[in-house]
Amino acid sequence: xxTFRCDIVSAEEEIFHGEAELLxxxxxxxxxxxxxxxxxxxxxxxxxxxxxxxxxxxxxDFAVSGGILEVQPTVxxxxxxxxxxxxxxxxxxxxxxxxxxxxxxxxxxxxxxVAEAQAKLAETMAQLQALERLRKNMKH
Numbered sequence: 001x002x003t004f005r006c007d008i009v010s011a012e013e014e015i016f017h018g019e020a021e022l023l024x025x026x027x028x029x030x031x032x033x034x035x036x037x038x039x040x041x042x043x044x045x046x047x048x049x050x051x052x053x054x055x056x057x058x059x060x061d062f063a064v065s066g067g068i069l070e071v072q073p074t075v076x077x078x079x080x081x082x083x084x085x086x087x088x089x090x091x092x093x094x095x096x097x098x099x100x101x102x103x104x105x106x107x108x109x110x111x112x113x114v115a116e117a118q119a120k121l122a123e124t125m126a127q128l129q130a131l132e133r134l135r136k137n138m139k140h
Contacts, residue, residue, distance in 0.1 A: 002036040003055055008062060008078040015062065015083045022053040023076050025069055032069065034076050041071040047122035049130055050078055060085065063130035065123040084127065098124035 006020040023034040026048030034041075050062040067080035101124065104117035 004034075004036045004038075005075045006052055006077075007075065008050065008052070008064075008080065008083055010067075010080045010083045012082075015080070015085065016052065016060065019055055020052045020076070021055055021057075022051075023078075024051045024053075025049070025064075025078065027069060034069075034071055037073070038071050038076075040073065041069070043069050045069050045078065045080070047119075047126045049126065049133070050080075050083070051133075061130050061133050063123075063127040065119070065126065082123065084130075098128070 003019040003021055006016065006018060006023055007014065008016040021035070025032050025034070026046045027043045028046055029043075032043070045064055045067045047065050048063070050064055052060045052062070054060065062078075062083050062085055064078065064080040065082040067078060067083075070077045070079065098121060101117040101121035105114065105121065
């Protein structure tokens with residue numbers, strides 16, 4: 001099967017660089033599946049998952065807080081605000097951040113404003129969903 005080069009980068013670091021058969025991401029208008037020879041495209045990503053299928057079928061699961069997806073003829077790039085591999089997520093820290101964001105949204109805290117809390121909540125939900133997908137995949 002043919003492949004494309006895939007790069008996933010955040011402001012801090014390169015998260016993934018390699019060959020891929022398929023990339024699935026959550027765009028503003030819904031889920032996108034990018035295969036080799038996909039038409040060029042640039043779109044915004046919502047907080048959510050990015051799943052990269054490697055040659056041979058192994059899948060890598062990432063959680064992104066949003067960003068840009070750029071598809072070129074031979075390269076697909078995810079420019080994420082933040083991105084983390086599911087296996088690298090610190091569940092306790094994510095759950096604490098989720099609870100803090102929920103407290104702010106409920107009006108019980110002055111630590112961050114509502115927009116920041118909504119963004120943090122979306123990011124933490126994406127990370128927790130990535131952990132759940134990772135656990136399901138490990139059971140199979």
